[in-house]
Amino acid sequence: PPKNPKKQWSLNDFEIGKPLGKGKFGRVYLAREVKSGFIVALKVIFKEQIEKYRLHHQLKREMEIQTSLRHPNVLRLYGWFHDEERIYLILEYAHRGELYRELRKTGRLSEKQAAIYIASLTQALAYCHEKHVIHRDIKPENLLLDHEGRLKIADFGWSVQSRSKRHTMCGTLDYLAPEMVENKAHDYAVDNWTLGILCYEFLYGVPPFEAERQTDTFRRIMKVDLSFPSTPDVSAEAKNLISQLLVKDSSKRLSLQKITEHPWIIKNVTSHD
């Protein structure tokens, strides 16, 4: 990655390549840092967007936090620069793209692969929480895979994200915890709920409370209407972990520490980062 963080980067330092994520991540481009040949993802944000939503100081504070986040399962923000009308974020490039794509391709994951991803996510979240960073909108399309297939939580930009979260609201409620759906104050424990949703989706190929209409998904989440189909045949340990995460009372959800100690994780994951 670009070495000296204090260096003032500019657009001339990069050769811009293809657009990434087809606008899913805002406007992000593959880019190569000319001197080192290092490949990055360059995210372009228009200043008038930031001004319009008065995000300037939040963006600065957030950039400070994110450049300090160093974890193998958290996408890096190497630095940023700006010109008159745009802000550029120099982001880590995850070569194997969205985990979502892999999930759609294979339909569902093996128990071993699912456990490896859940363990990676748990470690990344434990790290973010100890750095007092939450609001991780962790759903499959915000999870990327690097060239070794290692999971990276790629979703930040909560302020912009919260706009897209409203967008998500009209998209899908599937990943939102009851307290989020009820618009109650929420804390770190929403991420534990989402881990349960993701674990279910990794193993069954669909999220647990999926329904034709949003109102039905809403009702199923509030009721925690959780059921395990007889096929595919999923291990009792996996169902046990999911059942201990998809708990309405956020204080009763399995803690991140307990997830790493769960028999299903221990059985399926060597020390995998």
Ligand SMILES: COc1ccc(C(=O)Nc2ccccc2)cc1NC(=O)CCSCc1cnc2[nH]ccc2c1
């Ligand atoms: C650390 O990450 C981020 C940090 C900050 C922000 C952000 O926008 N902050 C913000 C903006 C405006 C107001 C306030 C805050 C966004 C991200 N991350 C992403 O946007 C997702 C991955 S984009 C890169 C990337 C990599 N590797 C890929 N492989 C395939 C596609 C792809 C796409």
